[in-house]
Amino acid sequence: MRVILILIKKEFLQVFRNSLLWKILLLAPLAEFLLFPYTADYEIKNVHIAFVDHDRSSMTSGILSKFSASQYFINHGVVDSRKKAEAMMQADEIDFIIEFPTNFERSVVTMEPTKIGITANAINTVKAGLGSEYVQRVLADYLMDLSAAAESPLQPKVAQLVTTNVYWFNEQMNYKNLIVPGLLIILVTLIGAYVTALNIVREKELGTIEQVNVTPIKKWQFLLGKMIPFWILGMAEFCAGLVIMKLMFGISIQGSLLLLLGITAIYLLVMLGLGFFISSMAGNQLQAMFIVFFLFILFVMLSGVFTPIEGMPEWAKYINYANPMSFFMTAVKTVILKGSTVESIRTQFIVLSVMAVVLNTAALLSYRDKVQ
Amino acid sequence: MAAITAQNIKKSYGHIHALKGVSFDVREGEVFGVVGPDGAGKSTLFNILTTLLLPDSGTATVLEHDLLRDYLEIRKNIGYLPGTFSLYPDLSVEENLIFFATMYKSSIPDNMPLIKPIWEQLLPFKKRPAGKLSGGMKQKLALCCALIHKPTLLFLDEPTTGVDPVSRKEFWEILGTIKKQGISVVVSTPYMDEATLCDRIALLQEGEFIRMDSPKAIVNDFQGELVSLRTTDIFKLLKLMNDCPLTCTFYPYGENLHVIFYEPMETVLPPFEAFLQKNDISYDKLTQITPTIEDCFIEIVRTKN
Numbered sequence: 001m002r003v004i005l006i007l008i009k010k011e012f013l014q015v016f017r018n019s020l021l022w023k024i025l026l027l028a029p030l031a032e033f034l035l036f037p038y039t040a041d042y043e044i045k046n047v048h049i050a051f052v053d054h055d056r057s058s059m060t061s062g063i064l065s066k067f068s069a070s071q072y073f074i075n076h077g078v079v080d081s082r083k084k085a086e087a088m089m090q091a092d093e094i095d096f097i098i099e100f101p102t103n104f105e106r107s108v109v110t111m112e113p114t115k116i117g118i119t120a121n122a123i124n125t126v127k128a129g130l131g132s133e134y135v136q137r138v139l140a141d142y143l144m145d146l147s148a149a150a151e152s153p154l155q156p157k158v159a160q161l162v163t164t165n166v167y168w169f170n171e172q173m174n175y176k177n178l179i180v181p182g183l184l185i186i187l188v189t190l191i192g193a194y195v196t197a198l199n200i201v202r203e204k205e206l207g208t209i210e211q212v213n214v215t216p217i218k219k220w221q222f223l224l225g226k227m228i229p230f231w232i233l234g235m236a237e238f239c240a241g242l243v244i245m246k247l248m249f250g251i252s253i254q255g256s257l258l259l260l261l262g263i264t265a266i267y268l269l270v271m272l273g274l275g276f277f278i279s280s281m282a283g284n285q286l287q288a289m290f291i292v293f294f295l296f297i298l299f300v301m302l303s304g305v306f307t308p309i310e311g312m313p314e315w316a317k318y319i320n321y322a323n324p325m326s327f328f329m330t331a332v333k334t335v336i337l338k339g340s341t342v343e344s345i346r347t348q349f350i351v352l353s354v355m356a357v358v359l360n361t362a363a364l365l366s367y368r369d370k371v372q
Numbered sequence: 373m374a375a376i377t378a379q380n381i382k383k384s385y386g387h388i389h390a391l392k393g394v395s396f397d398v399r400e401g402e403v404f405g406v407v408g409p410d411g412a413g414k415s416t417l418f419n420i421l422t423t424l425l426l427p428d429s430g431t432a433t434v435l436e437h438d439l440l441r442d443y444l445e446i447r448k449n450i451g452y453l454p455g456t457f458s459l460y461p462d463l464s465v466e467e468n469l470i471f472f473a474t475m476y477k478s479s480i481p482d483n484m485p486l487i488k489p490i491w492e493q494l495l496p497f498k499k500r501p502a503g504k505l506s507g508g509m510k511q512k513l514a515l516c517c518a519l520i521h522k523p524t525l526l527f528l529d530e531p532t533t534g535v536d537p538v539s540r541k542e543f544w545e546i547l548g549t550i551k552k553q554g555i556s557v558v559v560s561t562p563y564m565d566e567a568t569l570c571d572r573i574a575l576l577q578e579g580e581f582i583r584m585d586s587p588k589a590i591v592n593d594f595q596g597e598l599v600s601l602r603t604t605d606i607f608k609l610l611k612l613m614n615d616c617p618l619t620c621t622f623y624p625y626g627e628n629l630h631v632i633f634y635e636p637m638e639t640v641l642p643p644f645e646a647f648l649q650k651n652d653i654s655y656d657k658l659t660q661i662t663p664t665i666e667d668c669f670i671e672i673v674r675t676k677n
Contacts, residue, residue, distance in 0.1 A: 006474040010463065017462050017501075207458035211517075214422050215475040216448040370443065371425050 003217060007225025011199075015233070025195075029187050029237060033244050036183055047131045048094040050076040052085050052117075057105035059146075066142045067098075072134050086119075095121045096131055108143075176249050181332050182305035184241040188264060189299065189325060191234040192271025193278070194292050200226060200279035201288040213369040223364055227272045234268045235261070254339025260332065263345065266352045267328040273359030274324075280366040299325040327351050373400050373436065375525050375556035376421065381430035383416050390416040392579040393430065398525075398558055403551055405570030406560040407669070413579040414560040415455050418529045421558070422452045435525055448476070451518035455529040455560075457510050461503025465494055465513055468502050469520060476521030486553060487516045490546060508539030515546070519555075526550065528559040532566065544569050564666035575669055583672050587665055594663045594671065596621075596632040597640070603629065603655040612651055618644055621674055625666070632671060 016022055049067060053060050068075040076094055079085045085097045099117035101107075107114035118135055122128040203209040212222065238261075245251045253260060275292070282288035300306070302316060303325040312320075320326045331348040334340040342349070376398040383391040390413045398404045406414050419425035421434060423443040432439040434446045459468045469491075473480050484491070490512050497505060502513060511531055518526060528547075532540040544566065547557060559570065567573045567587055574584040583590060603609050609629055613622045618640055621632040633640040637660060648655065663671075 002474055003477065006471055010460070010467075010471055013467065014460065014462050206461070207454060207456050208460055210424055210454055211452070211458040211472075212475065213424060214447055214450070214452045215472070216444050217475055218444075370423055371419075 003221050004224050004228070007221070008229050011226065011229035015229070021195075025191070025233065025237065028190075029183075029241055030244070032183050032187065033180070033241070033248060036179065045072055047073050047096060047127065047134065048076060049073045049096045049098065049135075050085050050088060050094045051078045052082050052097060052099040053078045054102040055100045055104040059105040059108065060100045062146075063100075063139065063142050066138055070134075070138055072131075073138075089119070089121050092121075095127060096135060098135065177251060177337060178333070179306075180245050180249050180251055181336050182329065184238060184245065185303075185305060185325060185329055185332055186300065187241055188234050188238050188268060188328075189271055189296065191230065191237055192268050193275040193296065194289075195233070196226065196230045196272050196275030197278045197282070197288045197292050198285055199230070200276065201282050201285050204279075205284055219364060219367055219369055222369075223276065223360070223367065226276065227269075227360075230272055230275075231265075231268050234271075235265065238264050238268075251336065253336050255335035255341070259342060259345070260335045263328065263331045263335070263349060263352065266349065266356055267324065269356040270324045270352055270359055273356060273363045276363035277359055277366055280363065280368065299323055302326060303329045305329055324352060324355050374398065374433075375400050375402075376404075376432065376434050376558070378421070378432040379430055381417070381420060381432060382428045383413075383420060383425070384428055389579050391420075391427070394576075394579070394581055395430075396574055396581060396584060398556060399572075401551065401554055401556055402571040403547060403557045403559065403569070405567050405573040406558065406576055407562075407564065407567045407573050407665070408560075408576030409562060412576040414576060415529055417576070418452075418455075418527055418558075418560060422450060422527050423447055448521075449524050451521070451523035451526045453511070453514050453518045453526075453528045453531055455533070457514065459502045459510075459514055459517060462501055464499050465502055465505070466498045468513060469516055472517040473520045478521035480520065483520055483522045486522055486550075487519050489549060490516050490519075508535050508543075511535060511539075511543065512546075515543075519550070523555065525556045525558070528557065530560050530562065532561060532563065540566070564664060564669060567665045573665070575672060577673055577676075582676055583668075590665060590668050591663055594668050596634050596671065597637050598661055598663045598667055599631045599633065599637075599641075599644075599658060600625070600628045600661050601631070601655045601658045602627060603653060605653075609653055609655075612653065616644075616647060618647075621671065623670060630667060632667075 015025075051060075051064060053064075064075065064078070067073050076088070079088065082097075082099065085094070085099075088094045089097060097117070097119040099119070101114060101117075104114055104116070106112075116139065118132055120128040120132050200209075203212070242253070242257075242260075246253075274295070278288055278291050278295075282291060302312070302320050302323050305325070327348045331345040331352075334345055338344075374397045376396070378397075379395045380393045381391055381395070382389075382393050394413075394417060406417065408414055416425065420427045421432065421439070423434075423439065423446050426440070435449050437443075437445045439446070460471070463471065469480065473483075494509065494513055494516065497509065502510065505513060515528075515531070518528075532543050535543065540563075547559070547569075551557060559566075561567065570587065572584065572586050573590070574581045575590075576582075585593075606624055606627070606629060610622075610624065613620075613629075613631075616622075619634055620640075623630055631644075633644075641658075645658070
């Protein structure tokens with residue numbers, strides 16, 4: 001016990017004496033929280049839009065004013081020709097061209113099939129995708145209003161065309177609600193895997209690990225002496241992140257805080273075990289860094305932190321069964337945004353616990369206190 | 373009781389044979405020196421005997437514990453000072469000592485008498501980070517940390533490499549006091565002058581012990597007549613010596629030239645002096661001397677090849 005305590009004390013002394021590491025641990029999360037949620041804002045405003053109107057009817061001008069009234073669009077009005085509109089798009093002045101065919105109004109009233117051409121500048125794919133969704137919604141809105149006012153037989157047909165999107169648990173489609181918990185997860189992962197792996201490999205480089213190995217200390221004591229300090233640091237950073245989340249972004253935890261801390265505690269064990277395991281394989285800090293970095297990118301990309309898992313191909317979903325970050329992300333999202341109970345994240349609890357046991361056993365077995 | 377018995381220890385790294393079957397005993401309470409140039413395999417041997425590295429083959433007991441089976445018992449009772457500074461550079465002198473004392477479940481007050489003469493010199497720097505100490509002070513701290521659990525066997529891997537001559541001398545004096553406490557010491561060094569301070573030495577060359585005995589016995593066994601001469605132009609002399617008609621071995625030794633002859637002095641000296649005069653070599657002194665360990669080492673390596 002005394003041996004483990006002195007190992008923990010040593011680790012804390014080193015972290016707090018290493019002024020740079022200490023500052024990075026403190027400032028990195030703050031910087032991430034200050035910058036990232038604002039830069040990765042997926043909400044689209046100021047969509048520039050222009051019209052090519054071959055119909056010039058009351059209906060088309062009605063749609064035009066509907067777009068002008070929307071806060072999402074900046075209406076550049078009607079352009080003389082298709083060609084001119086395309087030139088504007090080339091010059092990056094507009095993001096969307098909406099083209100009404102001749103006899104558009106008549107076709108709608110007589111219920112003949114007709115088409116509105118929507119052309120999007122897809123260089124910014126997010127803007128193009130979301131923008132066209134907005135465009136369709138404005139159009140649908142207009143037609144709904146129209147048919148409601150006329151009480152015409154048009155109504156059921158238009159109603160079929162309109163799809164209403166209701167976003168549950170994130171009703172305002174506020175992307176910060178997704179990004180901020182995502183950042184929290186990345187932070188915990190970094191401390192768990194990165195800092196632990198680099199710390200142990202640094203001891204190899206300095207040769208201090210030999211001086212420790214030549215003492216009668218047992219492997220598991222060494223393992224615990226490394227894991228406990230970084231576990232505490234990770235939990236502290238997570239809690240600090242939760243406070244920032246609440247104060248800066250007004251996101252409060254819907255579920256139980258205890259539940260959230262519980263799943264984080266287990267996830268940290270997974271990451272610490274991974275970091276320890278990697279450090280056994282790597283001979284120097286550069287090697288360790290690249291191994292962790294590779295896994296980290298893989299975890300992040302597949303985890304659904306920034307991209308939805310639902311949009312991934314089938315095989316990627318299978319890989320995700322081995323991705324601890326993905327399980328943790330689901331658990332954190334549901335507890336913070338949805339307020340779920342233990343039952344709803346039971347799978348995540350079990351899977352992460354198994355991963356923690358497996359990785360830490362691997363770490364313990366792969367750690368060599370004597371070299372072959 | 374033997375502190376160490378080793379039989380036929382072998383270790384290779386790829387196709388490099390670091391140790392080619394080394395066998396030796398270290399007696400209890402003696403200072404055993406492993407002497408050899410860089411790359412001879414000294415550190416490999418130390419890492420094996422301190423249980424940090426597994427040998428490819430061979431058996432050994434350290435303090436009567438089997439090297440492979442009872443390595444934890446060995447670790448409890450040995451102290452190890454590695455060739456490179458391996459304490460925590462960002463922890464203070466005092467913190468390092470407390471850390472290692474605790475790792476051995478030992479307490480500083482209990483073993484203070486053993487390290488007191490060294491520790492007193494470190495006291496003024498108690499709060500200084502270990503990485504910011506001078507080379508000699510670093511070694512003293514490392515020695516304190518290696519002794520704090522009162523080991524019965526101490527391994528010192530090149531403890532004086534990179535240390536100034538005054539500190540080197542001091543370090544060997546400390547070793548003398550450690551020996552008086554009944555602690556066996558295995559020490560490696562590339563410095564031949566330090567070898568004479570050991571009770572017994574082993575000359576290690578390319579992974580093999582080419583000679584093992586007391587320094588005195590090694591010097592007594594020296595075959596040949598050793599002559600030292602000092603000249604102003606050693607390069608000219610060295611070049612010239614290749615044409616020397618007499619059978620001899622020669623090599624620069626500090627500022628001097630050492631020449632080993634294999635016939636009685638009376639027969640070789642007159643023709644040698646004549647040879648030097650003929651070639652216009654001016655020299656201060658031409659004296660017969662008793663060989664040092666270094667002379668013996670050079671001669672042993674030569675005869676072996």
